[in-house]
Amino acid sequence: MRTSQADIGSKVEAQYEAFPYPNYNLLLPLRSQEAYASHSLFAARVLEQRGRRAALRGDAHPGILLAGCGDTLPYLLTFWEPRRHQLTAVDLSMANLRRARLRCRSGLRLRPIEWRQGNLEDTESALPGGLSHIESYGVLHHLANPARVLERFGRSLLPGGTARIMVYNNESRSWIRHVQKAFALLGLSAFQSRDREAGKALLERLGALSPALRVRFAAMPGTFSNAARFVDTFLHAREARLGLEYWLDAIDAAGLSVTGVYDRYGELDDLANPLLEEPPLEAWLDRIEDRRFENNFELYLAKSGSAPSAGAPAIAPAPKLPSRQFLKSPPEAWFSYPETRGLSWINRHKIWSHFLGALCGREGVTAEAWAGGLETLALQRLGRIGAFFPDDFRSAELKDLLRRPMYDFMEPPDFPGPAPLFGDRGLRSGVEKILREGNRPMKYLDAVMKRLDAAQTP
Numbered sequence: 001m002r003t004s005q006a007d008i009g010s011k012v013e014a015q016y017e018a019f020p021y022p023n024y025n026l027l028l029p030l031r032s033q034e035a036y037a038s039h040s041l042f043a044a045r046v047l048e049q050r051g052r053r054a055a056l057r058g059d060a061h062p063g064i065l066l067a068g069c070g071d072t073l074p075y076l077l078t079f080w081e082p083r084r085h086q087l088t089a090v091d092l093s094m095a096n097l098r099r100a101r102l103r104c105r106s107g108l109r110l111r112p113i114e115w116r117q118g119n120l121e122d123t124e125s126a127l128p129g130g131l132s133h134i135e136s137y138g139v140l141h142h143l144a145n146p147a148r149v150l151e152r153f154g155r156s157l158l159p160g161g162t163a164r165i166m167v168y169n170n171e172s173r174s175w176i177r178h179v180q181k182a183f184a185l186l187g188l189s190a191f192q193s194r195d196r197e198a199g200k201a202l203l204e205r206l207g208a209l210s211p212a213l214r215v216r217f218a219a220m221p222g223t224f225s226n227a228a229r230f231v232d233t234f235l236h237a238r239e240a241r242l243g244l245e246y247w248l249d250a251i252d253a254a255g256l257s258v259t260g261v262y263d264r265y266g267e268l269d270d271l272a273n274p275l276l277e278e279p280p281l282e283a284w285l286d287r288i289e290d291r292r293f294e295n296n297f298e299l300y301l302a303k304s305g306s307a308p309s310a311g312a313p314a315i316a317p318a319p320k321l322p323s324r325q326f327l328k329s330p331p332e333a334w335f336s337y338p339e340t341r342g343l344s345w346i347n348r349h350k351i352w353s354h355f356l357g358a359l360c361g362r363e364g365v366t367a368e369a370w371a372g373g374l375e376t377l378a379l380q381r382l383g384r385i386g387a388f389f390p391d392d393f394r395s396a397e398l399k400d401l402l403r404r405p406m407y408d409f410m411e412p413p414d415f416p417g418p419a420p421l422f423g424d425r426g427l428r429s430g431v432e433k434i435l436r437e438g439n440r441p442m443k444y445l446d447a448v449m450k451r452l453d454a455a456q457t458p
Contacts, residue, residue, distance in 0.1 A: 009144065015237045016095065018191055019228040022071070023071065023229075027106075032076050033325075033330060034332065035073075035077065036080070037262060037385070038080070038135060039077055039133075040056050040162060041056075041359045043133055043162035045386070046275065047259050053160060054161075056132035057316055059158070060084065061085070061086055062086065063088065064077075064133045064134075064135070065128055066135050067120055070096055073135065074089045074101075074104055075104050077135070078113075079322060079325060080321070084317070086114075087114065088116060088128050089113055090117075091117065097115050121149055127152055127153075130156075131156045131161055134156070134157065140167050142238050143240065147254070150254040153256070157256075158303065160306040162303075165298075167296065168296055169293070170244075172288070172291070173239075175216060175456070177239075179452070180234055181451045182448045182452050185448045186434045187435075187438040188434070199235070201430065202430055203224070205430060206427070210418065211419065212416045247299075256302065258278045258299050259301060260299070260300040261279060261299055262274075262386070264385075266337065267410070268287070270406070270407050270408060272403055273383055273403050275300075276403055291413050328352075333385070334348075334385060339378045342378075347370075354371070366392055368394055368395060380402065390402050390403065419456065421456075428449065
């Protein structure tokens with residue numbers, strides 16, 4: 001097992017050394033507002049809706065771990081984690097860490113961050129202890145043993161410590177795995193630009209032939225033009241195939257619990273607000289099976305226990321965000337939904353200002369007087385993405401509204417049917433050419449075509 005773990009780790013490290021992720025241009029101005037749900041203050045608010053006090057509320061200098069930080073997260077979180085929060089950024093790839101540090105420097109985000117290169121699975125590389133929050137987005141499913149790392153997270157967190165993780169929805173990625181298998185049979189290498197271009201050309205041909213795959217590709221803007229994202233999706237060195245029940249069992253075994261689910265695409269709108277109440281397992285599995293839920297699992301977690309109660313002497317001062325945050329426009333994501341697109345500029349900025357003030361712990365300030373006048377569905381949507389929480393209101397009716405389902409029922413998606421790929425001479429000759437140029441056995445031809453055909457099926 002150790003050899004397997006080391007082998008997987010070395011392959012994943014080699015990938016991210018060659019393709020730092022997400023590898024956005026270092027001069028590209030990133031909108032820190034869009035990371036509004038990616039930090040310890042937001043996770044604490046999620047936990048507090050459950051009547052528990054987060055660890056960071058009782059810690060003068062809370063420890064925050066960015067576990068698998070990539071090359072953008074440290075920069076973004078300097079806008080959200082108060083300066084008294086002690087940030088540790090860990091990544092397997094030194095290239096990611098170099099780019100992350102350079103991004104912080106060039107963006108004048110000059111604050112102490114401890115930078116560590118290491119594998120989260122390596123027990124000889126100790127994680128910081130006494131942590132208040134762990135951020136690990138899109139990392140665990142690339143490890144040899146994710147459950148073991150979740151156990152390490154559980155041991156490293158204080159009682160009432162929080163975490164945010166994102167892991168793949170295994171069932172919704174079956175089409176991607178068929179493409180990955182086809183690429184493996186073709187012998188395509190992530191490290192050869194000729195192979196990457198051949199893979200892109202093959203998928204572009206598929207998109208032209210198959211309405212089903214055209215829909216899939218349209219939902220992945222930028223993937224084909226960004227080598228790091230293309231490799232991460234179709235040529236990754238490791239992708240664990242683990243279902244929801246595995247993740248929930250591993251979270252429980254680590255001494256953690258799910259405190260909220262971020263339903264990014266509104267796929268759970270016929271259930272109680274998942275950010276405030278974990279969906280019933282069977283209802284969630286049903287929606288995964290019939291494709292009503294295809295999103296990744298974005299989960300907020302907490303360790304059992306709590307920080308000192310609200311009546312205890314306060315240790316930590318109220319969080320203070322950079323004043324420039326209040327001058328920025330609100331997240332574009334908040335107003336990308338049908339229910340919120342029509343909100344006025346004034347209301348959008350009221351919501352943003354109130355959200356920031358609530359993060360900073362302004363006491364006695366509620367949104368009752370003005371937010372209660374918003375359209376019901378708009379208010380519910382904003383509650384499901386965390387722009388509002390029940391404790392923003394005094395009214396029991398408004399608190400209950402944020403928790404209730406938005407709709408009675410969600411229809412399963414209607415995917416286009418498969419196209420007859422086997423009869424397309426251009427596609428078949430393209431596959432033959434890749435096999436020939438890579439000195440691969442021509443016997444793989446039919447197997448590759450079957451994989452590409454299967455990728456059309458949801």
